[in-house]
Amino acid sequence: MKRASNQLQIKDFSDREILAVMSDLNGSDDIVLAGDLTLRLFGLTDNDDLEVLDHAARCVTARLAWMRRYGLVEKGEKKGEWAMSEEGRALRHTPLGRSLSSAITNTPAASVMELTHQVSERMLREGDVPARAMRREFQHQVARRRWR
Amino acid sequence: MGGMNGDLEGIIESLRRLHWAAENRVSEAQAILEQARAERDHISRMLKVAGVQEEKPAKPKKTKPGRVNDETRARVLRAIHNWVAGDWAVVPGVPHSFTARQIGELAADLHDSSVRTAINNLRDEGIVRAVGLVPNSPRKAPMAYVLGEGNEASE
Numbered sequence: 051m052k053r054a055s056n057q058l059q060i061k062d063f064s065d066r067e068i069l070a071v072m073s074d075l076n077g078s079d080d081i082v083l084a085g086d087l088t089l090r091l092f093g094l095t096d097n098d099d100l101e102v103l104d105h106a107a108r109c110v111t112a113r114l115a116w117m118r119r120y121g122l123v124e125k126g127e128k129k130g131e132w133a134m135s136e137e138g139r140a141l142r143h144t145p146l147g148r149s150l151s152s153a154i155t156n157t158p159a160a161s162v163m164e165l166t167h168q169v170s171e172r173m174l175r176e177g178d179v180p181a182r183a184m185r186r187e188f189q190h191q192v193a194r195r196r197w198r
Numbered sequence: 199m200g201g202m203n204g205d206l207e208g209i210i211e212s213l214r215r216l217h218w219a220a221e222n223r224v225s226e227a228q229a230i231l232e233q234a235r236a237e238r239d240h241i242s243r244m245l246k247v248a249g250v251q252e253e254k255p256a257k258p259k260k261t262k263p264g265r266v267n268d269e270t271r272a273r274v275l276r277a278i279h280n281w282v283a284g285d286w287a288v289v290p291g292v293p294h295s296f297t298a299r300q301i302g303e304l305a306a307d308l309h310d311s312s313v314r315t316a317i318n319n320l321r322d323e324g325i326v327r328a329v330g331l332v333p334n335s336p337r338k339a340p341m342a343y344v345l346g347e348g349n350e351a352s353e
Binding site: 063067071074089090092093094191194195 | 264289292318321322327328329330331332333334335339342346347
């Protein structure tokens with residue numbers, strides 16, 4: 051069965067990437083249909099096996115439900131409609147300044163523990179939604195990387 | 199003709215008997231092997247309890263290299279920019295989307311696995327982002343990526 055075993059875990063796609071795909075898909079009203087997101091993320095078409103489509107849609111809806119709980123997305127008025135929350139949109143679209151990005155990239159290896167300490171300390175000071183978003187992004191990176 | 203049939207039947211019957219005998223020998227050998235293994239495991243356990251037998255050192259786990267060198271990374275990034283400049287897309291409706299295969303074709307002198315690793319690294323760094331699996335793929339669908347926006351594309 052094609053792709054029926056696929057899931058949508060944090061290691062597969064980060065919340066940040068899912069928000070970006072929602073941005074790709076949404077129209078002028080910022081609404082994204084869970085069905086459209088399913089087809090995009092799983093590379094499916096309407097002609098695919100119904101069971102496969104159902105499974106994939108369940109995965110996407112479950113993930114969106116979690117992201118709603120984390121405050122990144124919210125439900126639309128109609129069934130199957132989703133949109134980025136205000137905070138989700140801000141987190142997705144507010145870039146990190148180039149100088150700060152460069153400073154982090156160039157942090158010497160001996161300072162990374164201190165860097166992590168400061169980042170995690172900042173996480174504790176943030177509100178619920180940004181703090182969870184930080185934690186989830188960190189989880190994604192940890193889950194994806196092959197630690198040696 | 200009747201005699202020939204009789205001969206053939208006799209040969210087949212002999213072969214059947216031989217086959218049956220061979221199967222019997224296989225069964226007996228398997229039983230002996232299982233018994234020997236059970237005895238060996240039993241003695242191993244006894245030795246282990248007595249603290250005599252040393253455990254075999256675990257083989258070092260083979261790890262795939264998770265990083266590519268800076269030159270490979272730069273070449274893959276250049277190939278991605280060339281793909282974008284070519285205005286191609288592998289996922290309909292997602293401009294400039296690509297898979298590791300297309301980038302591998304543009305950076306033909308690099309090994310496919312190096313290209314995949316480099317793209318994974320670029321994803322980790324936020325330079326590219328995953329947009330979903332490629333539709334209508336005959337087998338395992340490859341992941342499609344695009345260059346990120348803002349800071350993601352700053353390199």
